[in-house]
Amino acid sequence: MMASSYNAKEEDGHVAVPVGGTIKNKKPDNTAFKQQRLPAWQPILTAGTVLPAFFVIGLIFIPIGIGLYVTSNNIREFEIDYTGTDIDDPCFNCSQSFSWNNTRPCTCALDFSLDHPFESNVFMYYGLSNFYQNHRRYVKSRDDSQLNGDINSLKNPSKECEPYARNEKAPIAPCGAIANSMFNDTLDLYYVHPNGTRIQIPLSKKDIAWWTDKHVKFRNPGNNPNLTAAFQGTSKPINWRRPVYELDTDEENNGFINEDFIVWMRTAALPTFRKLYRIIQKKNNMTPTLPRGNYTLEVSYNYPVRSFEGRKRVILSTISWMGGKNPFLGIAYITVGSVCFFLGVVLLIIHHKYGSRNNSADIPN
């Protein structure tokens, strides 16, 4: 590469002259660029210039902050931990008697009550704590081309997937640690009517993953409508109960394009995270999505977290235009706005004290 460029240069016979040489016996061009006299705007940061900016920032940020804060406070959020670490916890038995080989899932039920009705769509999340989905070894342990439906990668998973690339000799599909450790608890929600009947709340599993992920990034291999055939010759991930083509009965939600799977495959940024599990659609305008009252959460407890002192939670939350409940953004806006306002006042005093000057920032050159 270097030698060839060197040769190329040799041929064009173009003579460069060292810095000094270029100007020999030649008056330099009197252009604005060469003489560094380009017309320019010359702002100077003085108290006078910055003052209005600070006030403006303060005046904009504080209302935004208040708005954000109020919005955040209006969001209903309910969180329930079902890990079962205490002997009193309903899921204690399940968490104790965990084995990967269990054929019959262990189920447990948690009762809880909502003090306030959830008016709009409710988003149901599962949350894990102390689970390092962002560990480097974990993050890279996937094969994106396999997930994209590449036949070659299906049979020969990338070595990044090690040690979850092959089971015996058969390639694992989907390979890698992320897929292998997919969250497999099943969560069901029942409304306990005051009259004692349990009504199952319909949970929608559509649109829980990014649209682009479901439709572009994740593809089942080989356009074969028969997934069983498409995944022929591959092995299920070691920790999975069922192979990937049996994740769902719905054709559009099976195999690699299963939304639960896609959601799991998007590795979380921090060790405490939540992932969207189901959406509870609002039925009509008259009744709240989740009215006030008692509920039961039925868990089929499959996912072990106690070995690494993790926690499992279920979060029910409504969503506003600014996302879930997070007072931080609002408070931060109010704080920064106030600081700017305060600084504006301080600068005003300083400005006044040290003499007021013409504060036009720019002079045309």
Place this chain on the structure above:
Amino acid sequence: MDFSVLRNLISRYCVGEEYWVDSRTVYIGHKEPPPGAEAYILQRYPDNRIVSSKYTLWNFIPKNLFEQFRRIANFYFLLIFLVQLIIDTPTSPVTSGLPLFFVITVTAIKQGYEDWLRHKADCSINECPVDVIQQGAVVRTESHKLRVGDIVMVREDDTFPCDLILLSSSRDDGTCYVTTASLDGESSHKTYYAVPDTMAFVTEQEVDSLHATIECEQPQPDLYKECLCIYICLLFFRPLGAENLLLRGATLKNTEHIYGVAIYTGMDTKMALNYQSKSQKRSAVEKSMNAFLIVYLCMLIGKALINTVLKYSWQWSSDHDEPWYNQRTEIDRERHVIRAFTDFLAFMVLFNYIIPVSMYVTVEMQKFLGSYFIAWDTDMYDEDLGQGAQVNTSDLNEELGQVEYVFTDKTGTLTENCMEFIECCVDGHIYIPHAICNGQILSADHEDLFFRALCLCHTVQVKEEETVDGIKMGLHQGKPTSFYISSSPDEVALVEGMKRLGYTYLRLKDSHMEILNKDDEIERFELLHVLNFDSVRRRMSVIVRSSAGENLLFCKGADSSILPRVVSGKVEQVRARVEQNAVEGLRTLCVAYRSLSPADYEEACHRLSAAKLALQDRDQRLMQAYDFIERDFTLLGATAVEDRLQEKAADTIESLHKAGMKVWVLTGDKMETAVATCYASKLFRRSTQILELTKKRTEEQSLHEVLFDLSRTPCVCVCVFMSRLSVDCQDYGLIIDGATLSAVLKPGPESSGSGNYREIFLEICRNCSAVLCCRMAPLQKAQIVKLIKASKEHPITLAIGDGANDVSMILEAHVGIGIMGKEGRQAARNSDYAIPKFKHLKKMLLVHGHFYYIRIAELVQYFFYKNVCFIFPQFLYQFYCGFSQQPLYDTAYLTLYNISFTSLPILIYSLIEKHVSVETLKRDPSLYRSEDVAKNSLLCWPVFLYWTCLGLFDACIFFFGAYFLFDNTTFTSNGQMFGNWTFGTLIFTVLVFTVTLKLALDTHLWTWINHFVIWGSLLFYVIFSLLWGGIIWPFLNYQRMYYVFMQMLSSGPAWLGIILLITLSLLPDVVKKVLCRTMCPTATERQATASENGSDVFQSSCTHVRCIWASDISLEEVRGLNVPLGQLDLVYIIIPDGHAVAVILSLPQ
């Protein structure tokens, strides 16, 4: 005497008593002597090929790579790259390999191209035609085929193809004229002599018939060392000297053709042996940059160590190390021992961007491109010379803004070196060319003699063409095409002056000098001997025979060397006049003559020829002969020649003074003349108290006492000054001469004593704003520069000069500036910068130096800042990802951050930023020494710390801001969740915007280029991210960035978060800037504000301010006098609003 004696003689002259390889024996025309005369030893000499190129096509790649990786920075990046290749690291080798490859390739191409140019130049030199005499005929051949012993014919205006011994010349007297402009820069013509024995061989056949050998020593690089050769023809031998040796590279002038025999060829020639590159100078900025780099390297290693240790303490429990969901591979599990080490290396790799390759590239580019702007500056273009400033080293641009000491030559630098004859004085009568009538030409005895003396006593030649190099002076009347040429401009001025007084020197013809006298009669004098000028004797003489047959010796020289030898004449009148002229700054010469009786003449002839033929100590014996002949003079009179000051020299010196620089004039001239020039150039003002440290004084007192006397004086004054504040600040000037200086610097008998002298001398110098060193030898100039450089403050020095005698100091000083003057180009070629006139120094230092310092300081600090911002979030992220070296940003972002997202704005900034206008800098030179730039203050540790802390603060804002936004909550309005890559992209977006906007806040000058580059690179980032995430890239084995950026932008809170974080991270810097500007503005800022307001009110009060500052003390002035601040009880504080308010401060005692 036989050959062996000669051999011994030669070997004695050579390196030493040790076995010396032997001299070379050159057989002229390859005609070996008859066998038996001398054992014929075949000697092999290199051919005449010149090789200045470094590489060949074959060794280019390995050699160039080796050279490049010898640079510590490149080696470091190579190491990082190799580590990435070998071990499993978080980022792909591409991230560091690509930039490194780019840098190495570009450098290799540049060097390869330069080498190719060198090859081409070599080729054209090696292939240029040469005429060689073979078998009595001229044969044209190529230069590189020339061999030792060949007889070469060189025609006028051709360069000598190798080192030749001049055999014969087309001129009758066997001389030829040569200019050595390309060798040592002296463009004057020098006379060389043919070997007397071969002088008569004028045709090819005759020359070819020559049977002789030349014994000469092996080649030596010293250009001025006398080369010892001996011409042997049969058993007759004749020593040859430097006047017979024509050096390669010199050009034949005024001579039709010459014949010479090649004795040194190819790489043995003096030119090739002298071909060496200058030692690299490094600027103070580069030194502090290296110091910062070491800090960052420590930071890098520290971070990696901390993380490694934390990692292992964290994963002590196996739940953390290998939870069930995240098992290691079997191979990985087995590597216990080296795992810790590879983990450490992996962290190093993860954080290595904190020292980016691109910083080196950007700094180099800034310097390289920046030097073009200096060269392009029309303000530094000189119409007469047709040249602008010339930049030979681009590494020192910023050093120009840090100069504390300026060492300047006088002649040709402060003055024009364009001599004009002003007057002459014969026996006390004064003749001025313009007012000839006033002279009333007295028929004094000496008058005619005086004018004739001046017409005869010189080495001026008449050139009857226009195209001559060297000093040209048109003959105005009569023959406009004639010029006088001489190596000394004084001589030309004198002969010119004589012409105007009526005596015209016409020509030298057949050893007769012809003069056209006042009555238009031609007088002829036979030139018998020329006793050449040398700087030790400081005089020259000619012996002529008049048409009447009288032998006359005319001598002219410095008064100090003539007057002691005078026996008669009106010495007192002449001396008085000479001294008066010297005080006025004129260069004076005394003229004397001696009438030689035939006996005297015989004696003189005998002594001269004896000395010239001497084999040993020829110079010394010539000296003795001259000394003997030049005596018993009759004083005729004196001349005065003016060397005018360069235009605006005084203004420039004044500006330099105001800019806080100490200006030293180092000159070989005599004290009186130099002092006068110093006053004229305002180096010394009328109010300056002059301290003298000269030989005259040290003869009266001991050096010791004088030094102590002088060192006390300023201190006394300071005390007075402290008690009465209204006293004007007295400034001091020191005059020292060469003799005293060498006494001061000479290591004395007691080692302690000499050290003291040195210290005391430095102490005195520190208190003087101006120092004049006269009667300096070239080496002493360099010694002084070295002395100041090594003093304990380590000030930055600048040397400026125009002649070959200034080269040593130009090379010694931190910054060397050459004036493209009349004394040749040697100074300009050895300098770092060359300027046409002294006045251009003002713009060079005050404007370009100032700007480039500010620019590079910002460049360096900003680079460190932006990389702290970049890498520190990654460090923080390790605490949340189990210390697993998970990168926060995508590979593309890691690679492109320094290369394309943030590189151009700072490069453009560092090329065109101006924080104040050029006019302001020129108007107020004190800005140069203001505390915001002087003493490398923009790159001192506190400033560095501020930038680093700012970087850390911003990094924390980025990371924790994003952390709290993401922490266990939904970030979108459709309930979907973001992953770790969105987290990193959010931080990266905030990072790129903050860092670019921070630069935007620092930019004082917004041209369209700045707008284009700043907004352009932000836009580029956005477009790149959209593209990078918009497609499933088929060549990548991961698609982690797919739609991440778009999804992030589609979320409202992400926008709000980005805006908030950018605002928050810019806030402290803005507040700091505004507060500093308002509460304690720097001098530059005051000026900028002043020029911004531009109101008359401020202008008028500004002068008011200045007058207060001038009449009372400023902090700088006090500091300059080494007074501890604690002793002050009254300080004037000048407030930038234009009102000067006196505030009484009681400073702690």
